[in-house]
Amino acid sequence: MSDPEAFLAAAAELLGTRGLTRDPELIEPWLTDWRGRYTGRALALASPASTAEVSALMGLSARFGIPVVPQGGNSGMSGGATPDQSGDAIVLSLRRMNAIRRLDAQAREATCEAGVILQTLHEAAAAEGLRFPLTLGGKGSATIGGLISTNAGGTQVLRHGSMRAQVLGIEAVLADGAVFDALVPLKKDNRGFDLKQLLIGSEGTLGIVTAATLRLLPALADRAVLWAGLGSVEDTRALLLHAESRAGSALEGFEIMPRHSLEAVLAHVKGSRSPLQGAHEWNALIELAADSEGAAALPALAQDLLESAFEAGLVEDATIAANEAQAEQFWLLRDEIAPAERALGPAMQHDVSVPVAKMAEFVAAAVPQVEQRFPGTRAVAFGHLGDGNVHFHVLAPSGAIRGQWEEAEGKSISAYVHDLVTRWGGSISAEHGIGQLKRDELARLGDPVQLAIMRRIKEALDPHGLLNPGKLVP
Numbered sequence: 001m002s003d004p005e006a007f008l009a010a011a012a013e014l015l016g017t018r019g020l021t022r023d024p025e026l027i028e029p030w031l032t033d034w035r036g037r038y039t040g041r042a043l044a045l046a047s048p049a050s051t052a053e054v055s056a057l058m059g060l061s062a063r064f065g066i067p068v069v070p071q072g073g074n075s076g077m078s079g080g081a082t083p084d085q086s087g088d089a090i091v092l093s094l095r096r097m098n099a100i101r102r103l104d105a106q107a108r109e110a111t112c113e114a115g116v117i118l119q120t121l122h123e124a125a126a127a128e129g130l131r132f133p134l135t136l137g138g139k140g141s142a143t144i145g146g147l148i149s150t151n152a153g154g155t156q157v158l159r160h161g162s163m164r165a166q167v168l169g170i171e172a173v174l175a176d177g178a179v180f181d182a183l184v185p186l187k188k189d190n191r192g193f194d195l196k197q198l199l200i201g202s203e204g205t206l207g208i209v210t211a212a213t214l215r216l217l218p219a220l221a222d223r224a225v226l227w228a229g230l231g232s233v234e235d236t237r238a239l240l241l242h243a244e245s246r247a248g249s250a251l252e253g254f255e256i257m258p259r260h261s262l263e264a265v266l267a268h269v270k271g272s273r274s275p276l277q278g279a280h281e282w283n284a285l286i287e288l289a290a291d292s293e294g295a296a297a298l299p300a301l302a303q304d305l306l307e308s309a310f311e312a313g314l315v316e317d318a319t320i321a322a323n324e325a326q327a328e329q330f331w332l333l334r335d336e337i338a339p340a341e342r343a344l345g346p347a348m349q350h351d352v353s354v355p356v357a358k359m360a361e362f363v364a365a366a367v368p369q370v371e372q373r374f375p376g377t378r379a380v381a382f383g384h385l386g387d388g389n390v391h392f393h394v395l396a397p398s399g400a401i402r403g404q405w406e407e408a409e410g411k412s413i414s415a416y417v418h419d420l421v422t423r424w425g426g427s428i429s430a431e432h433g434i435g436q437l438k439r440d441e442l443a444r445l446g447d448p449v450q451l452a453i454m455r456r457i458k459e460a461l462d463p464h465g466l467l468n469p470g471k472l473v474p
């Protein structure tokens with residue numbers, strides 16, 4: 001049975017005043033998710049400073065029956081780090097655990113505590129002539145623990161894989177307080193189930209990630225950023241295949257956006273300009289990158305890619321950023337799509353994937369279907385074509401009132417998009433996780449065998465359902 005007062009007294013003794021607060025003003029900023037969709041209540045905010053403290057705290061949570069909602073930078077997109085309205089749970093913030101325990105430049109590894117912010121890791125790696133090959137728009141807030149727990153993606157997955165591919169070792173505290181220590185990076189280890197992979201992407205429902213050993217790569221010495229205008233989404237797929245064969249391992253990123261998204265950004269960002277003269281139905285942003293060994297060949301590689309794409313009739317127009325400042329401007333046009341769309345009015349956002357080879361076909365089919373089914377809306381798909389992952393946004397008809405429109409139409413629009421994606425053999429969550437946002441949809445559309453296995457694993461690792469209740473596992 002749950003005993004909140006006994007728990008709070010024991011937790012206060014364990015963590016002291018820095019580690020535990022019940023002050024509503026201090027807790028309040030952490031009770032609403034990044035997108036402002038969910039607001040919950042919490043018994044307290046716990047901020048342990050060490051793995052030992054997390055372990056002891058989880059022991060108390062198990063003993064007194066107190067649910068725990070793990071939280072990193074609170075930048076997640078699915079409401080996974082927000083407690084429910086009951087006020088029964090504590091928020092367990094990992095933000096005080098922000099030490100980089102070890103950075104081994106020779107072995108190209110960093111062991112970071114869960115609360116290390118992604119940007120901080122980038123800076124620490126750069127200081128050693130290295131880089132961490134994962135980045136995303138929320139890098140100033142997202143923590144290593146959150147990135148692992150959501151198996152985050154971003155713009156470099158094409159070449160380097162998602163967070164799962166960067167994790168060499170994990171330390172985690174389980175629901176009963178036991179510490180699972182698999183931090184030592186072993187390239188080969190066949191002692192049975194890979195439990196660290198189980199924790200990655202589990203959104204705080206199976207354990208609290210307290211630290212991880214991550215792989216680093218040599219720093220980039222140079223990059224070439226290209227912008228291409230194309231006639232159709234199918235052409236963007238052809239250009240991707242062409243870029244893969246021409247640029248090989250130098251291909252670092254390949255993002256697409258339709259004309260509407262670019263125009264929205266140009267209207268939204270003061271002083272921004274289209275990289276190309278005319279308007280094109282589709283645009284592709286391509287980044288080639290190399291470390292010091294490959295840097296000298298990069299300009300010729302970019303030029304070759306551009307010219308051969310023209311010769312093959314793949315692009316209507318294209319250009320290479322003349323310098324780093326222009327390369328940044330090209331990326332800004334990509335990064336500002338979501339805010340620019342938000343300024344236009346309400347929208348339903350979907351983060352979906354289908355097999356890479358089918359993505360262009362999917363977009364070409366799905367956009368008109370959605371617009372026909374929901375008259376007055378505009379469907380736009382942009383993002384990581386090379387990963388088979390687009391952000392599929394359905395923008396409201398003009399004049400729609402924010403809040404009211406989502407309330408009235410949102411559910412049926414999302415269900416329609418998710419049904420389409422499922423029919424195409426895809427996923428309703430490519431990189432943002434399930435959280436509380438898509439839990440019902442996962443229950444509705446998930447493979448029953450997979451769901452049954454997930455429930456059994458959850459039951460085995462968290463028999464009392466205290467770890468992030470109401471999230472992910474339907």
Ligand SMILES: Cc1cc2nc3c(=O)[nH]c(=O)nc-3n(C[C@H](O)[C@H](O)[C@H](O)COP(=O)(O)OP(=O)(O)OC[C@H]3O[C@@H](n4cnc5c(N)ncnc54)[C@H](O)[C@@H]3O)c2cc1C
Nearest residue numbers: 072073074075076080137138143145146147153154204209
């Ligand atoms: C501007 C912007 C752009 C973004 N772009 C991308 C993108 O391109 N690709 C992408 O994949 N994501 C993107 N995101 C989403 C977000 O940055 C990631 O989901 C990130 O991984 C969340 O990290 P966090 O530390 O903020 O986690 P939180 O939001 O605090 O938590 C996310 C989930 O992980 C759990 N959790 C957090 N820490 C731990 C821990 N230590 N142990 C166990 N569970 C934990 C929480 O309970 C929750 O379920 C973006 C976010 C923003 C704001």
